[in-house]
Amino acid sequence: MKSKSHAFKQQAADALVNVSLQKALLNAKDGFIVKRKKAMDELPEFERLRTKAIEIKEHTLSHLDQYLEYFEQQVIKSGGTVHWASTTTQAQQIIVELCKQANARTVTKGKSMVGEEAAINDALEAAGFEAIETDLGEYIIQLANEPPSHIIAPAIHKSKQEIADLFKDHHKKYNFNSKLETIPEIVNEAREVLREKFINADVGITGANFLVAETGSTLIVTNEGNGDLTATLPKTHIVISSIEKVVPTLEDTSVLLRLLARSATGQEITSYTTFFNGPKRNSDIDGPENFHVVLLDNGRSNMLQNENHEMLKCIHCGACLNHCPVYSAIGGHAYGWVYPGPMGSVLTPIMQGLDEAKDLPFASTFCGRCEEVCPLSIPLPKLLRQHRNHIHHDKLNTSRSRLGLALWAFVASRPALYRPLSNSFIRALGWLGKKSGRFSWLPFASAWTQSKDLPAPAAQSFMSAWTQQQAKKKSSENE
Amino acid sequence: MNNAREEIFNRIKSKTRQNGQDAASIIERRLSAHQRGPVPVFPEELLERFILKLKNVVGTVKEISDMSELPAAVSEYLSSLNVEQKIVTAVPEIHSLNWPADFEVNNRAAISSDLSSVTMAYAAVAETGTLVLQAAKETPTSLNFLPDNFICVLKQQDIHTSMEDIWDAIRKDDKGMPRVVNFITGPSRTADVEQTIQLGAHGPRYLHVIIIRQAGSD
Numbered sequence: 090m091k092s093k094s095h096a097f098k099q100q101a102a103d104a105l106v107n108v109s110l111q112k113a114l115l116n117a118k119d120g121f122i123v124k125r126k127k128a129m130d131e132l133p134e135f136e137r138l139r140t141k142a143i144e145i146k147e148h149t150l151s152h153l154d155q156y157l158e159y160f161e162q163q164v165i166k167s168g169g170t171v172h173w174a175s176t177t178t179q180a181q182q183i184i185v186e187l188c189k190q191a192n193a194r195t196v197t198k199g200k201s202m203v204g205e206e207a208a209i210n211d212a213l214e215a216a217g218f219e220a221i222e223t224d225l226g227e228y229i230i231q232l233a234n235e236p237p238s239h240i241i242a243p244a245i246h247k248s249k250q251e252i253a254d255l256f257k258d259h260h261k262k263y264n265f266n267s268k269l270e271t272i273p274e275i276v277n278e279a280r281e282v283l284r285e286k287f288i289n290a291d292v293g294i295t296g297a298n299f300l301v302a303e304t305g306s307t308l309i310v311t312n313e314g315n316g317d318l319t320a321t322l323p324k325t326h327i328v329i330s331s332i333e334k335v336v337p338t339l340e341d342t343s344v345l346l347r348l349l350a351r352s353a354t355g356q357e358i359t360s361y362t363t364f365f366n367g368p369k370r371n372s373d374i375d376g377p378e379n380f381h382v383v384l385l386d387n388g389r390s391n392m393l394q395n396e397n398h399e400m401l402k403c404i405h406c407g408a409c410l411n412h413c414p415v416y417s418a419i420g421g422h423a424y425g426w427v428y429p430g431p432m433g434s435v436l437t438p439i440m441q442g443l444d445e446a447k448d449l450p451f452a453s454t455f456c457g458r459c460e461e462v463c464p465l466s467i468p469l470p471k472l473l474r475q476h477r478n479h480i481h482h483d484k485l486n487t488s489r490s491r492l493g494l495a496l497w498a499f500v501a502s503r504p505a506l507y508r509p510l511s512n513s514f515i516r517a518l519g520w521l522g523k524k525s526g527r528f529s530w531l532p533f534a535s536a537w538t539q540s541k542d543l544p545a546p547a548a549q550s551f552m553s554a555w556t557q558q559q560a561k562k563k564s565s566e567n568e
Numbered sequence: 569m570n571n572a573r574e575e576i577f578n579r580i581k582s583k584t585r586q587n588g589q590d591a592a593s594i595i596e597r598r599l600s601a602h603q604r605g606p607v608p609v610f611p612e613e614l615l616e617r618f619i620l621k622l623k624n625v626v627g628t629v630k631e632i633s634d635m636s637e638l639p640a641a642v643s644e645y646l647s648s649l650n651v652e653q654k655i656v657t658a659v660p661e662i663h664s665l666n667w668p669a670d671f672e673v674n675n676r677a678a679i680s681s682d683l684s685s686v687t688m689a690y691a692a693v694a695e696t697g698t699l700v701l702q703a704a705k706e707t708p709t710s711l712n713f714l715p716d717n718f719i720c721v722l723k724q725q726d727i728h729t730s731m732e733d734i735w736d737a738i739r740k741d742d743k744g745m746p747r748v749v750n751f752i753t754g755p756s757r758t759a760d761v762e763q764t765i766q767l768g769a770h771g772p773r774y775l776h777v778i779i780i781r782q783a784g785s786d
Contacts (some may be wrong), residue, residue, distance in 0.1 A: 113762075120763050134606045141605040154580040155595045167745070171718045173573035225769055226760035231677070242760065249762050276758060276766045283770060288680050303599050304745040312715050312754040314771025321748075322707045332576065337598050339735040344605035346731070354759070358627070361771070362751040370747055372705040374658065375677040386572070390579035 090208055090236050094425030094437050094446035095420040104419040114420050117245045121411035125353025125462070142465055145341045146402040150393065156302040156335045157384070161358050162304025166369030169380035174207075180385045181212035182295070184327060185382055191325040193291035196281075197406045198314035198372055199226035201296025202240055202405060203331045203385055205427040206440070209294065221286045223315040225279055234258045238421030239502060240428065241353050246420050249275065261464070293319035293377070295365075297330035298404070300382075303338045306364040307382060310350065314361055322470055328365070331385045345404055348464035352406035361455070388440055397476050400435050402465040409459035409469060413438060415452050424449060431459035431469040438476050451478035461543040512550050519548035540560035569784050590605035602739075605728045606719060607695075614694040614727045615779070621697025625754030626661060626767060627775040632689075639667045641778050642686055643720060649774065659685040659706050662721065671769040683719065689722040689777075690746075698752055699777065712750055718772035724782040755761040 093100065104110055150154055150415055161171040172187075188196055195398050196218050198204065209319050210231070213220035220230040226243040231235065232255045237243030243253070253269040256278055261539025267381035269275050295316045297307040307328045309316045320326045329552030350356040369376035392398050410416045421429035425446070428436045434449035451474045459469040480486050500507050524529055530538050535545055549555065579696030610617055619629050630641050646653055654672040656679075657663050664677045678685055687707050690701040699720050705707045712718060728734060731751070738745065767773055 118762050132608060134608050138607040145605075151584055152591055154577050155591060157580075158596065159599070167747070173576055175572040175575050179572055223770065224760070225758045230762065242763070244760055245763070246688060247761075252761055272761045272764050274762050274765055276769060278616050280768065284680065287770070303676060306745060306749075312757045312759070313769035315769070317709070317713045317750070318770055321713065332580075337595070339601055339605050340602050340732055341732045347608070352752040355670075356622075358698060358703050358751065358753050359751065360754050360757055362698075362753075364745070366745045366749075373703060373708065373747065374705055375708040375710045376703060384575045384576075386579070390576055390583065393580060394583035419741060476722075558675075 090205070090211070092375055092426040092441040092445055094441060094449060095444075096413075097120060097423060097425055097446075097448040097452065097524070100425060101419045104423045109248055109251070109522035110286035110317050110420050112524065113246045113248060114417060114540055117239075117242070118411070119416045121407075122356070124357075125352060125408060125411070127354040127356065128351040130417075132351065135348075137295065138344055139466060141344050142281050142348055142404075143402065145344060146465060147448075149336055149341075150333065150401055153332065153335070153390075153393065158330060159301040160300050160305055160335050163302070164367065164380075164382055165305075167185065167305050167380075168370075169305070169367040169382060172381060172383045174385045176348055177207040177385065179423065180207040180329065180383055181209060182389075183383050184188060184329065185216045185218075186290050187325065187327055188213065188216070189285075191379065193325070194287060194293060194481055195317045196220045196292045197286050197323065198222050198227070199293070200227050200243070201294070201309065201329055202237075202427065203296055204329050205237060205479065206331075206387065207329065207385060209329065210349050220531070221290075223283050223287065223313075223319055224311070225313060225315075225411075228279060228283065229255060232256075236422065236427055238429065239407060239410060240405055240430075240432075287318045287322050288309075289313075289325040290319070290323040292325045292327060293321075294327045294329060295320050295477040297334055298349065298381075299329050299342050300330060300335040300384075301337075301339055301342050301364070302335050304364075304366060306339075308342065309365045310346070310359040310362045312354075312356075312360045317361055317363055320363070320365060323375060324377055325379040326365070327370070327382070328380075329385065330382065330384045331387070331389060342403075347402055352404075352408040352462070353462045355478040371443065382503055390437065397435070397439055397472060397528045399467050400439070400472060402451055402467055403432055404465060406464060406536050408462040408464065412458040412462045414454055414456060414458075422513065424452070431473070432467075435469060435472045435476070443479055443483065444485055447480050448476060450480065508552055515546045515550050516548060519546050521545070523548070527537070587633055594783065602735065604732050607732055610695065612694075614729065615724055617694040618692055618727050619779075620695055621694070622695075622754070622775075622777060625697060627697065627754050627768075627777060629777050629779060631779045631781055633783075635665065636662065638686075638778060638780075639665050643671060644669065645686060645776050645778075646717070651683055651717060655684045655686045655719070656682045656715065656753065658708050659686070659688045659721075660704040662686055662688065675710040677744040680714060681720065682715045682731065684717040684719065685715040686719045686721065687711045689720050689726065691728055691734055692722050692727040693734065693751070694727050695728070698751050698753040700734050702746035702750060703750075704746065709748050709750065711743075712752060713756075713771045714725065715773060716768065717748065717774045717776070718755070718777060719776045721778050721780065723780050 172183045222228045231242040238246040337532045368380040416430040438446040525540040635657040643684035656674040689699045690702045
């Protein structure tokens with residue numbers, strides 16, 4: 090999809106007054122946090138697993154070309170083909186071409202964030218294929234013609250009623266006309282509609298949570314089983330993934346799997362974790378005849394040596410979204426592209442350009458919870474701060490904020506100037522706000538005071554209180 | 569076709585510093601060492617742990633002492649669900665059993681209209697209550713996902729501690745990586761509508777494990 094990240098501020102403002110979205114966010118937020126915490130409390134090995142996971146990712150990224158080469162060789166040995174795409178356009182071309190070769194009409198898809206990144210559905214539809222998302226959340230947002238609002242729960246912003254209305258509109262053509270009221274009714278109708286699609290699909294496209302170099306396996310974790318039906322029933326199985334997803338061995342994969350589900354949904358393991366290794370073998374009585382893996386770069390290789398390389402450790406669990414006060418307030422769509430929340434605020438400027446997404450690095454309070462819950466300890470606040478530095482350096486911010494920062498830097502880097510100035514400023518504010526203890530209006534601070542009062546500062550700065558206290562101590566010692 | 573492969577590898581090589589021979593032996597060592605990370609420990613016996621964890625994810629269990637008891641166990645389970653006495657399986661050991669006369673046993677992969685399937689697990693992981701299934705002629709993958717009612721036979725001696733034990737078992741078989749390895753933990757589920765868990769999203773609505781107890785175990 091085309092990025093709308095440049096309109097972040099307006100989208101965030103709209104999200105805050107969207108009643109049904111706010112209700113959905115409230116409903117979702119605590120569920121993820123509570124379930125994750127419970128799962129982590131039951132895992133005393135968490136910190137050791139985290140340390141090992143970081144070692145695995147750092148080791149793999151520093152030998153990325155060799156592991157990718159090894160992975161490719163193993164896929165070929167098992168009878169599959171690996172295709173390489175530098176750009177999302179190349180990925181689209183490869184997949185459209187493979188679907189043409191398969192004489193496909195219907196293409197079913199398992200959930201893939203890389204597929205979203207490369208806008209595979211748009212390309213397939215433009216080429217005349219019927220492309221159907223089969224993960225229930227992805228299916229719902231496909232009907233609504235919306236991007237995912239969460240990387241593991243794409244339709245988290247939709248209410249039961251909104252989903253029932255969507256199904257009513259879109260399922261008429263399949264002769265489903267009953268009024269859906271309960272969640273089981275909704276899930277059952279989707280099951281029946283999509284069952285037909287699974288059976289009739291010519292090509293199935295899934296993502297991959299990891300690629301195992303040792304065996305050439307691609308693997309997916311799901312709860313619905315849609316990914317497995319997508320991979321098993323059609324004649325052609327195409328896996329779309331990205332180059333940083335490779336890990337060395339099956340043992341390394343097991344380490345990451347123990348962290349992934351717990352961080353994402355609080356499950357110890359998802360209902361289905363499946364390793365795929367090439368097409369149907371001679372003795373098999375089911376399975377796809379063709380097996381293709383499409384590996385997308387899209388700027389990742391350029392991140393290897395710069396400060397953003399930390400982001401390549403991400404295993405897409407979504408914990409940083411669930412624990413982010415900004416994401417919890419505005420939801421995923423405000424971020425304007427496929428990756429929302431802290432990880433999205435780091436990735437979108439890299440993939441869509443700093444100018445396009447220059448507001449995202451500021452969509453953070455730097456509270457640090459994202460880094461704290463990240464199973465790979467990715468320093469997300471640090472990466473966002475780096476983006477902010479670049480935005481300032483490249484003069485992408487407003488002249489007003491640049492002037493403010495310049496004045497601040499001038500004063501703050503000169504203690505002889507800063508101390509008397511800040512002292513008198515704080516004293517004045519403290520005196521003015523003595524009565525009520527807060528300000529409902531202040532010059533140059535309307536952005537703050539519009540929505541909340543500014544607390545009045547203490548009448549004295551820390552430095553002056555410290556100096557006084559030290560002087561007192563000295564004089565009492567001298568007595 | 570494009571030359572993306574070369575471009576990508578050139579970009580990666582220019583950004584990761586490594587000296588050929590050394591790097592090659594580093595990754596070879598890593599790939600052959602199969603070094604394990606931290607593996608969670610648990611106090612229960614393997615069978616007890618497996619059943620405990622399976623029940624947590626709404627799987628059901630029946631223990632029998634011999635394969636010959638399987639038809640009765642399957643029949644009883646299907647009756648409890650109030651569905652037809654009819655299964656699909658591809659395991660020779662299962663369809664050659666002595667099934668009741670009015671019981672229909674189809675010997676093939678699954679098709680959309682199949683309501684109940686019976687297949688054989690390759691192994692199980694006690695840590696998480698997980699069944700492990702391999703794609704093979706006798707155990708086609710469609711049996712695990714298409715029918716509403718998925719019945720899986722597991723031999724007690726095939727229950728291992730962790731996922732890592734499964735990798736060792738597959739290596740010991742020395743037949744290479746199977747085409748598909750499914751780790752299955754409970755029936756199909758979704759929480760995509762208002763974060764409410766609903767079973768039977770696309771895959772089986774019910775998962776029933778019939779464990780054949782190891783001779784001599786109690």
